[in-house]
Amino acid sequence: MDLGLKDRVYVVTGASRGLGNASARALIADGAKVVISGRDEQTVVEAAAGLGPNAVGMAVDNAEPTGAERLIGAARAHYGRFDGVLISVGGPAPGFAADNTDEQWRAAFDSVFLGAVRLARTAAAALDEGGVIGFVLSGSVNEPIPGLTISNGLRPGLAGFAKSLANEVGPQGIRVVGLLPGRIDTDRVRELDALSGDAEAARAGHESRLPLRRYGTAEEFGRVAAFLLSPAASYLTGVMVPVDGGARHGF
Secondary structure: OOOOOOOOEEEEOOOOOHHHHHHHHHHHHOOOEEEEEEOOHHHHHHHHHHHOOOEEEEEOOOOOOOHHHHHHHHHHHHHOOOOEEEEEOOOOOOEOOOOOOHHHHHHHHHHHHHHHHHHHHHHHHHOOOOOEEEEEOOHHHOOOOOOEHHHHHHHHHHHHHHHHHHHHHHHHOOEEEEEEEOOEOOHHHHHHHHOOOOHHHHHHHHHHOOOOOOOEOHHHHHHHHHHHHOHHHOOOOOEEEEEOOOOOOOO
16 A cells, blocks of 8 residues: 655654654655654654655754754755654653652653643644654553552643643644553563563463454554655544554553
């Protein structure tokens, strides 16, 4: 299936590894060009090199007030256009309600929440008809995840913002979509499993509750992201798509 991605240009944040990187790879595989970002310059430059000639890497922290303009400017400077953004941010510090500090909440709000809002707002002002804004959120939008209280507090708010933005920019022909990853086999998920003290037992326990009896792969997630960002999904907006192997019960 031709997704219509040839020569389209996307910004993908948090793409030096994990879900952002897999999404950038899937976009490129279908003909798109990408500007990827990450906080560490060496890591993100190496990641861009690994993606090939249709990727440019920039060291940008999502909490940086001018980061959004820099990334969109880089897309236009390198490739002459800007068609959309996939906003993927690192997970905030794990912990429970009684344990997380004010500093952890503030840092996560600046990066995970306000940084994403700022980038989406800047992208919406820069996009033409046919543009798209995607958010990589979490299954915690629908159901809290034990031990991830900060994420549980911020991700649902971002989903609400995304749906509000979809209503506001829809008349301009700009789409807004969200992805809700579940147990995807990434470094982040392995780190969270390790917090249980017995990572193998934690993984086996999670897999036993998944209808497909396995974790998803980053590549599987990336292909869903590429589809949602593509013209092939031109009548999808304001939706939150679970990519979780059926972990969410109900419709």
